Amino acid sequence: MKVSEIMTKKVDVIKDNDLVTKARAIMRDKGFRAMPVVDKNNRMTGIIGRGDVLQITSAKSNLLVKGLMRHPVVGFEDEDINAIAKRMIDNSIKQIIIVDKKAQNKFLG
Numbered sequence: 001m002k003v004s005e006i007m008t009k010k011v012d013v014i015k016d017n018d019l020v021t022k023a024r025a026i027m028r029d030k031g032f033r034a035m036p037v038v039d040k041n042n043r044m045t046g047i048i049g050r051g052d053v054l055q056i057t058s059a060k061s062n063l064l065v066k067g068l069m070r071h072p073v074v075g076f077e078d079e080d081i082n083a084i085a086k087r088m089i090d091n092s093i094k095q096i097i098i099v100d101k102k103a104q105n106k107f108l109g
Contacts, residue, residue, distance in 0.1 A: 003084055004077035007098050007109040013038045016045050016066035023065055024053040036097050036107055037069045044099060044107040047072035076101045077108055 013036045014023045023035060027050045037046040046069030056063060073091045075084045075098050088096055100106035 001081050002077065003075055003079050003081055003098055006081060007077065009109045011036060011107075011109055013042075013044075013107065014048065014065055015040065016064065016069065018065050019061070020048075020053050020056050020063045020065055020068055021061050023048050024050075024056070027053060034095055036072070037065055038107060042107070043105040044072070044097065045105070046070055047097060072097045074099045 012026065012030065012032070014026065016037050016039050026032065027035065032050065034047055034049040036044055037048055039045050045066070048065055048069045052068050052070075056068070073087060073093055073096055075087065075096045077098050078101065084096055088094070097107065098109045100108055
């Protein structure tokens with residue numbers, strides 16, 4: 001089975017210039033563990049996790065998402081789900097970002 005058959009295609013994202021407090025509020029309200037980060041052109045630039053945003057104190061409330069995001073582990077929509085599952089286990093992650101194989105900063109799901 002291919003990733004494209006089971007991936008979520010409509011995913012909420014956060015902009016890299018948004019405040020971390022906005023990311024925290026969205027994750028809290030929607031129950032997300034992580035969110036893909038995109039730039040002003042909707043190109044994927046990273047990922048931000050709930051654990052990361054929960055560490056931010058009110059003294060750092062003006063911190064931008066791009067200052068806290070990490071480089072994501074990615075997969076491709078034509079990959080076999082077993083390969084993706086192995087990558088997730090190997091990297092100790094619970095979700096993976098699916099990107100376009102040719103333009104790897106193009107977020108797909």
